[in-house]
Amino acid sequence: MKKYLNNSIKITVVAAVISFSSCKEKNGLAPEYMPDMYRSPSLETYVDYGELRGKQGNDSLRNVLNARKPVAGTIHRGFSPYPYANSIDGYNEAGEKLTSAIPYTEQSVAKGRELYGMFCVHCHGTTGQGDGSLIEREVFPPLPIKFNENLVLPEGKMFHSITYGKNLMGAHASQLNQEERWQLIHFIRVEFMKQALTANIVSTADTNVVAK
Ligand code: HEC
Known part of the structure; x- marks a missing residue:
């Protein structure tokens, strides 16, 4: 019985020594039992592309972010x-080539009237004659342009x-x-310029209208 006890103590000591000494990686760090928890197998947007899961196969990918630049010519939705x-x-x-991308309709004019009241009227x-509140209060110089029948402006x-x-007058493309x-x-x-709406009128019921 005593012999068995001695043996089991020896086995326990040896096992303890083995298990403690094996708990070291070559690099001196503790082992990773679940590496996925440390290094996500998924690509992370702003993480070094060459560092994926600790693999550094392709040196040209080192220090390259996963988030790539859009290809040239990409436009946002x-x-x-x-x-x-x-x-x-x-x-x-x-002036020579660009014509309205949408047909002139009562709706387009009505929407334009609304926008004019928000962005242009001041x-x-x-009346379109440059009599906005900023000009009348003399905080902006008189406008060199009057929108009327005599204005020739494609x-x-x-x-x-309006774009640039x-x-x-400031650019309005961002608004x-x-x-x-x-x-x-x-x-x-x-x-204001008294262009006939019928010049390019299209039935608003027709949704297949191609721009002029
Ligand atoms: C801060 C004052 C101001 C606001 C706001 C403003 N404009 Fe103007 N706009 C001007 C001035 C000044 C000119 C004359 C530019 C020039 O020819 O020197 C002008 C000229 C124009 C012209 C003639 C451009 C040309 O090619 O001759 C158009 C069209 C026009 N504005 C449309 C608009 C519309 C539409 C809005 C609203 C979205 C607007 N403007 C808002 C000051 C303004």
């Missing part, structure tokens, strides 16, 4: 690129100026999407 440059040439080109005024140039701004900019032009042309 809902954004329509505007092809004319912010220059005199771009302005003239837009300068261009309720819609493409109007769109260009012109001289003292108004392209459709809204066209709606504003429809309102200005029909209301």
Whole structure:
């Protein structure tokens, strides 16, 4: 019985020594029993791409973020690129080639009227003659432009100026999407420049209308 006891003590001691001494990795760190808990197998957006799960197979990927830059020419959802440059040439080109992307309708004019009251009226005024509150209170210089029948200004140039701004007028592309900019032009042309709505009228019931 005593012999058995001695043996079991010896076995316990040896097992303890083995288990303690085996608890070391070559690098001196404690072993990882569940490496997935330490190193996520999924790609993490802002983590070094070469560090995936501790594997460093491809050196060219070291210090490269997983989040990649979009390929050249990528545009964000809902954004329509505007092809004319912010220059005199771009302005003239837009005047020659750019026409309304949406049909003139009572709805587009009504929407334009609403937007005009929010974004433009304080300068261009309720009559479109530059009698906005900022001008009347003399906090902004008199406008060199009056929207009326005698104004010869192609819609493409109007769109260009609203997009990029012109001289003292600021750019409005960040506040108004392209459709809204066209709606504003429809309102200005029909209301102040007396363009006939029938010039490009399309039945609003027809949803397959292709832009002019
Ligand atoms: C802070 C005052 C101000 C506001 C706000 C403003 N404009 Fe203007 N706008 C001007 C001035 C000044 C000009 C004249 C620019 C020039 O030709 O020197 C102008 C010119 C224009 C022109 C003629 C551009 C051209 O090519 O000759 C259009 C069209 C126009 N504005 C539309 C709008 C619309 C639409 C809005 C509202 C979204 C608006 N503006 C808001 C000051 C303003």
